[in-house]
Amino acid sequence: xxxxxxxxxxxxDGFSAGPNPSEEHPLGEGGMQLHEWAFELAAWREPHxxxxxxxxxxxxxxxxxxxxxxxxxxxxxMFGGGPGPWGEDPWDGWWGDDPPFHTPVFxxxxxxxxxxxxxxxxxFHFVTDGxxxxxxxxxxxxxxxxxxxxxxxxxxxxxxxxxxxxxFTLSVVPVLLGSGTRMLDNLGADVRLAQADVVAAPGVTxxxxxxxx
Amino acid sequence: xxxxxxxxxxxxDGFSAGPNPSEEHPLGEGGMQLHEWAFELAAWREPHxxxxxxxxxxxxxxxxxxxxxxxxxxxxxMFGGGPGPWGEDPWDGWWGDDPPFHTPVFxxxxxxxxxxxxxxxxxFHFVTDGxxxxxxxxxxxxxxxxxxxxxxxxxxxxxxxxxxxxxFTLSVVPVLLGSGTRMLDNLGADVRLAQADVVAAPGVTxxxxxxxx
Numbered sequence: 537x538x539x540x541x542x543x544x545x546x547x548x549d550g551f552s553a554g555p556n557p558s559e560e561h562p563l564g565e566g567g568m569q570l571h572e573w574a575f576e577l578a579a580w581r582e583p584h585x586x587x588x589x590x591x592x593x594x595x596x597x598x599x600x601x602x603x604x605x606x607x608x609x610x611x612x613x614m615f616g617g618g619p620g621p622w623g624e625d626p627w628d629g630w631w632g633d634d635p636p637f638h639t640p641v642f643x644x645x646x647x648x649x650x651x652x653x654x655x656x657x658x659x660f661h662f663v664t665d666g667x668x669x670x671x672x673x674x675x676x677x678x679x680x681x682x683x684x685x686x687x688x689x690x691x692x693x694x695x696x697x698x699x700x701x702x703x704f705t706l707s708v709v710p711v712l713l714g715s716g717t718r719m720l721d722n723l724g725a726d727v728r729l730a731q732a733d734v735v736a737a738p739g740v741t742x743x744x745x746x747x748x749x
Numbered sequence: 750x751x752x753x754x755x756x757x758x759x760x761x762d763g764f765s766a767g768p769n770p771s772e773e774h775p776l777g778e779g780g781m782q783l784h785e786w787a788f789e790l791a792a793w794r795e796p797h798x799x800x801x802x803x804x805x806x807x808x809x810x811x812x813x814x815x816x817x818x819x820x821x822x823x824x825x826x827m828f829g830g831g832p833g834p835w836g837e838d839p840w841d842g843w844w845g846d847d848p849p850f851h852t853p854v855f856x857x858x859x860x861x862x863x864x865x866x867x868x869x870x871x872x873f874h875f876v877t878d879g880x881x882x883x884x885x886x887x888x889x890x891x892x893x894x895x896x897x898x899x900x901x902x903x904x905x906x907x908x909x910x911x912x913x914x915x916x917f918t919l920s921v922v923p924v925l926l927g928s929g930t931r932m933l934d935n936l937g938a939d940v941r942l943a944q945a946d947v948v949a950a951p952g953v954t955x956x957x958x959x960x961x962x
Contacts, residue, residue: 548919548942548958549933550763566938706761710944710958714937720762724927725779729761731923734954736947743954745761745923 538678539702540671542685542692543601544719545570545740546706551716552689562630564716570709573740574598583636593737597705606681607674608637611691612645615660621647628652629660637686640677642670644691667694689719696727696747703732705744751891752915753884755898755905756814757932758783758953759919764929765902775843777929783922786953787811796849806950810918819894820887821850824904825858828873834860841865842873850899853890855883857904880907902932909940909960916945918957 546552547570554564561567574580578589579598612619617627626649635641635658642661649662663670674683685692685701695701706719733744759765760783767777774780787793791802792811825832830840839862848854848871855874862875876883887896898905898914908914919932946957 548956549931549936708956710942712933712936712938712940712942714935718762720925722927723762723925725925727925729923729925731949731952731954734947734949736944739944741944741947741956743761743921 538604538606538675538680538682540675540683540685540695540700541703541705542687542695542701543597543705543707544687544689544692545574545709546719547709547711547713547716549712549714550718550720551713552687552719553717554713555715564713566711566713567716569711570707573707573709573738585634593735594707594740594742597707597735597737597742601684601705604682605637605639605684606678607639607683608641608686609670609674609683609691609695610641610643610686611688612643612647614687614691615641615643615645622649628654631658634658640674641686642674642677644670667691667698667700671695671698671700689717689721692719693722696723699747699749701747703744703746705733705742708741708743709739751817751819751888751893751895753888753896753898753908753913754916754918755900755908755914756810756918756920757900757902757905758787759921759932760924760926760929761921762925762927763931763933764926765900765932766930767926768928777926779924779926780929782924783920786920786922786951798847806948807920807953807955810920810948810950810955814897814918817895818850818852818897819891820852820896821854821899822883822887822896822904822908823854823856823899824901825856827900827904828854828856828858835862841867844871847871853887854899855887855890857883880904880911880913884908884911884913902930902934905932906935909936912960912962914960916957916959918946918955921954921956922952 554567557564576590579595581589616629634655638657642663652660728748729745732746735742767780770777789803792808794802829842847868851870855876861877865873941961942958945959948955
């Protein structure tokens with residue numbers, strides 16, 4: 537059955553981004569370390585237009601993350617362009633002219649904006665009426681395929697709290713960041729989990745959980 | 750080589766105890782859930798004087814935790830008796846007449862107290878001059894064997910920050926506590942880690958790390 541899921545890299549102390557995010561450090565200070573295991577993979581490099589790379593135990597995990605995705609949901613920060621109204625000539629986001637999604641992408645924001653069509657099948661839709669609406673729009677757009685939550689942490693938390701997540705994978709990196717954005721913050725025992733899969737790979741361990749209802 | 754190590758159960762959101770610890774809930778509200786995977790194991794039941802129990806993928810992990818331990822270090826809270834001076838007729842702690850340690854146990858406290866000898870080879874020594882002293886006393890008592898940090902989180906953090914830990918295992922339980930005692934708090938990138946071992950078991954995943962120097 538089509539599911540709603542997310543796959544997010546975290547430090548061992550539970551941060552999905554480091555402190556003090558900036559243009560220089562979009563993932564916060566030290567945050568880029570959380571993704572180094574992925575940058576080496578052929579399975580990551582190919583869809584980002586890069587040659588070469590490794591095949592290791594993370595490869596099937598990354599392939600599964602990308603397989604069968606029919607729509608993506610992300611927060612405004614992950615789309616880019618800073619907070620507040622979009623302005624006259626709004627920025628098109630971090631993702632360039634050929635974003636790696638190739639599906640509709642629903643961006644949660646407080647500020648309305650016309651859809652933004654990019655090459656390769658990616659269209660950004662801006663959703664101003666909350667997570668339930670974003671869920672329903674993405675669910676409909678995805679059809680028989682899965683909906684992938686791209687992040688950030690606050691969006692994943694809102695979807696978990698609303699009972700909309702079917703499964704998620706934390707890719708735990710052996711790094712302590714000490715501060716930053718906590719991945720599983722503002723949640724509690726009402727989110728009931730079951731271990732689904734564990735994959736140890738070079739520089740990362742992928743922990744997959746199902747949300748029980 | 751003899752090592753200093755700890756093995757602590759944590760929730761997926763990183764807590765080693767729940768909120769509001771009390772006599773009724775010594776591990777905080779919900780905290781006992783972090784140990785349910787262990788209570789079912791023959792390898793846990795036998796040293797606690799109970800018959801029966803399961804053998805599963807956690808068994809060798811629990812056996813390794815207990816093997817080759819020559820001395821134990823713990824915090825005052827883990828010993829028991831509440832904070833402050835010991836008083837006239839001090840409490841003997843949570844651990845009963847035959848504690849499961851069978852080695853010298855060094856208890857970090859601000860309040861001096863005579864050593865407390867129990868059955869089965871466990872003697873509690875009360876250390877008032879800090880983690881380095883507790884480390885040296887435990888290291889000497891352990892001889893060729895390992896020193897085990899029994900907890901709590903604050904003691905483990907002090908030992909990690911002081912560069913005294915060789916390896917540790919987090920036994921990650923698929924539960925969100927939402928608040929409580931954070932296991933890896935007050936630490937940062939100066940503690941450098943390497944993944945050492947990953948064991949998926951029923952109701953828990955054991956993640957072992959080495960501290961790099």
